[in-house]
Amino acid sequence: KATFNEQYRMHPQINDVIEQFYADDPGGLHCGLSPAKVDINNFGERESRYHGFLLPNVIDPHKHVLWIDVPDSSERKDSESWYNDEEVKAVESFIIALVKSIGYKEYFDYWRNYNNVETSNTEGQIGVITFYTAQKERLKRKMQSLRDRYGVLSRTDSVDNFQGQERGIVIVSTVRTNGHGGFTRSPERLNVALSRARRLL
DSSP: OOOOOEEOSSOHHHHHHHGGGGTTSTTOOEEOSOTTTTTOSOTTSTTOOOOOOBBTTTBOTTOOOOOOOOOTTOOEEETTEEEOHHHHHHHHHHHHHHHHSBTHHHHHHHHHTOSOHHHHHHHHSEEEEESOHHHHHHHHHHHHHHHHHHOOOEEEEEHHHHTTOOEEEEEEEOSOOSSSSGGGGOHHHHHHHHTSEEEEO
């Protein structure tokens, strides 16, 4: 029997978020990327997780995890599934800020012209993950609108369908964060959602 305790996908700041899920495992979870290379301003460096986005008071190249608050109790139920329109607006606002940031064009031009289709999709699409079908449908419509307006490429899906995948940039829409249940009772699914990002969560 072997224990997995070193990962090479994500920036150490993202690892810091998910290491709590491995607290009871022997050795925990550590980032195996080279500290000397992980922040190099070079997308061609295999171990670099640099993103290069800069917009004052929103994001800078040294931040790899952002938390965005939305109004409390803004979740609603649609048939059997939950949704949160305030989170959809927050996702839209963040992506528009990203589009306006210094470094946005350089990042996406590099990966959209990359000579490997799988890598181009992994790094050139924004991953948008949620825990509820009703929210997924709302986010898909919003992301289509953002593609039409700004050319933003994305993959929007449930956390279960994102298992085994990764993206350079991942946005997680939790929908419900007030402790009433849902994903908060399933740390394994939360771990999957938060650990899909390579450069920016």
